[in-house]
Amino acid sequence: MLEIKNLSVEVDRRPVLKNINLKIEKGEVMVLFGPNGSGKSSLIKAIMGFSGYKVTRGEIILNGKNVKKLTMDERAKLGSGIMFQHPPEVRGVQLKQISEYLCKDKMKIETLAKELSLEKHLERDINLSFSGGEIKRSELFQLVLQAADILFLDEPESGVDIENISIMGKVLDEYLSGKEKSALIITHTGYILDYIRAGKGCLLIDGELWCSGRNPKEMFEEIKKDGYEHCRECHGKI
Amino acid sequence: MEKFDFNEKDAELVASSGMDLSESARSASFLQEDSVVLFSRSLQEGVEIMRMEDALEKVPSAKKYYGEAFKELDKTCPENTEGGYFIRIKKGCEVEFPIQACLFLKGRAFKQRVRNMVVVEEGAKAHIITGCASSGSAEESFHLGVSEFYVKKGAYLNFTMIHSWKEDVSVRPMSAALVGPGASFVSNYVCLKPVREIVMYPTAVLAGENARASFNSLILSHPGTLQDIGSRVIFKEKNTQAEIVSRAVSLGGKVVARGDLRAQAKNVKAHLECRGLVISEEGTIHAVPELETNYRDVDLSHEAAIGKIRKEEIEYLTSRGMTEEEAQSIIIRGFMDVDILALPEMLKDEMKKLEEKTLKGSF
Numbered sequence: 001m002l003e004i005k006n007l008s009v010e011v012d013r014r015p016v017l018k019n020i021n022l023k024i025e026k027g028e029v030m031v032l033f034g035p036n037g038s039g040k041s042s043l044i045k046a047i048m049g050f051s052g053y054k055v056t057r058g059e060i061i062l063n064g065k066n067v068k069k070l071t072m073d074e075r076a077k078l079g080s081g082i083m084f085q086h087p088p089e090v091r092g093v094q095l096k097q098i099s100e101y102l103c104k105d106k107m108k109i110e111t112l113a114k115e116l117s118l119e120k121h122l123e124r125d126i127n128l129s130f131s132g133g134e135i136k137r138s139e140l141f142q143l144v145l146q147a148a149d150i151l152f153l154d155e156p157e158s159g160v161d162i163e164n165i166s167i168m169g170k171v172l173d174e175y176l177s178g179k180e181k182s183a184l185i186i187t188h189t190g191y192i193l194d195y196i197r198a199g200k201g202c203l204l205i206d207g208e209l210w211c212s213g214r215n216p217k218e219m220f221e222e223i224k225k226d227g228y229e230h231c232r233e234c235h236g237k238i
Numbered sequence: 239m240e241k242f243d244f245n246e247k248d249a250e251l252v253a254s255s256g257m258d259l260s261e262s263a264r265s266a267s268f269l270q271e272d273s274v275v276l277f278s279r280s281l282q283e284g285v286e287i288m289r290m291e292d293a294l295e296k297v298p299s300a301k302k303y304y305g306e307a308f309k310e311l312d313k314t315c316p317e318n319t320e321g322g323y324f325i326r327i328k329k330g331c332e333v334e335f336p337i338q339a340c341l342f343l344k345g346r347a348f349k350q351r352v353r354n355m356v357v358v359e360e361g362a363k364a365h366i367i368t369g370c371a372s373s374g375s376a377e378e379s380f381h382l383g384v385s386e387f388y389v390k391k392g393a394y395l396n397f398t399m400i401h402s403w404k405e406d407v408s409v410r411p412m413s414a415a416l417v418g419p420g421a422s423f424v425s426n427y428v429c430l431k432p433v434r435e436i437v438m439y440p441t442a443v444l445a446g447e448n449a450r451a452s453f454n455s456l457i458l459s460h461p462g463t464l465q466d467i468g469s470r471v472i473f474k475e476k477n478t479q480a481e482i483v484s485r486a487v488s489l490g491g492k493v494v495a496r497g498d499l500r501a502q503a504k505n506v507k508a509h510l511e512c513r514g515l516v517i518s519e520e521g522t523i524h525a526v527p528e529l530e531t532n533y534r535d536v537d538l539s540h541e542a543a544i545g546k547i548r549k550e551e552i553e554y555l556t557s558r559g560m561t562e563e564e565a566q567s568i569i570i571r572g573f574m575d576v577d578i579l580a581l582p583e584m585l586k587d588e589m590k591k592l593e594e595k596t597l598k599g600s601f
Contacts, residue, residue, distance in 0.1 A: 073561050076558060081558075088548060090569065092572020101560065102559070
């Protein structure tokens, strides 16, 4: 599904990712841990092809295709979908328009909008005066309609109250449990792990990827207990 | 409707200015080509529609009002006009379907000079949709339209003008409205196709207490063109209100979006809003909002914002699979929002379709 080989990325000529190697199989859910500023969002943005994220080395293989030279829309069409942490407001463009662009099945749009309590938001300009929870639900809504093969979720639970996390968790679990779709999830609170079955975890510190492939729940418990400083100490001994 | 020797292309151009040649859901129609009136008829009692020259002979109020609105503004009108429409909605008559008029420019290098007048008598209510369009044959042509509006006590006029010109046509509209006590004048203006040069500053004079005016415009500017378009409201009586809203997108041409609110009486309330989007590096949008009063208890405000499409918005949409062009197009369409026009549902749908058709392939 996704394979990253020796990937190094710079932003404003500053290295943010160093020699990353990562593989996510079809149907696999990987959780990405790491302290603030460690490069987690940069990794997702580099994979998607955002401007300003310059790949200086390495390859990104998506669904068997090297996407390094592809534009963002081409990468999206190849199956990658991103949940924005802070999506921009787009005046004059309604959520409904994007939904209908992503999915031709109007029934599916309606049903899913209902499930995510977004019926009224369909007619609204996208993200304009949306609350934190509404933004996340709308992002997830779009990704499911896009039917993306691999989801990049950047803190899906931030700014979302517990009730909404449960609604989102249910939709997300349903989407991923078919073992057809994959995901790479960034989480600080770990709440989302209560709803989905994540197989593997990995840790990004100072732009480097450590501990790839461990049980994510165990990793999260350790991080909660000892903090990321402990990870640095532990890594230093290896 | 009678048959004309319109070729398919011209019929389409006429339609692009909002004219429905089938006349279904229309109360009256008027169509002029160059200086010749091809058609003029009313389908509704209480609505008169005819060539201006005929009205000056037959209708006393036409003669009475002729030029009055411009006198109010101390302006002299160009003479030597040929044709143009006179529309009168009689006292108390509420017209359900819109009245339509189209001024079509066909002759090469022809200088069309028309004189229009709309009189909405006391308590009457009407929607008018007028279009100006030019045929492919109208090279290097010129259009001058002098229009005056009289909206009498308690009357309502919703006037929509669609300009559908082409790159080598120059246009000089001149228009003035006199709005009586408790009356409302709504003016919607849409110009999406290229035009070499258009300069206009339509003005409404609120000449009675509790009168209202609103000007709304959607302007798309193509490379190498100039659109200097303003709206002015003069508040001569107390308790009057107005709103001016405009949206301009420059694909490379120059837009001067003017707005002027002059409160000359007490308790006036008005707002001016201008938003512009510059798409091409060659494009220019110059917003000139003006507010003016000698009175303390007036509430005049304006907001103007000009910018480009933010990169984040484009990337947001491309991350969903839209190409950059698709993303830009959907944002521009959203910006040119037909909803800012105060249109009845029926015309709103027509306008949305019209806009969709006109914008297709524009960028």
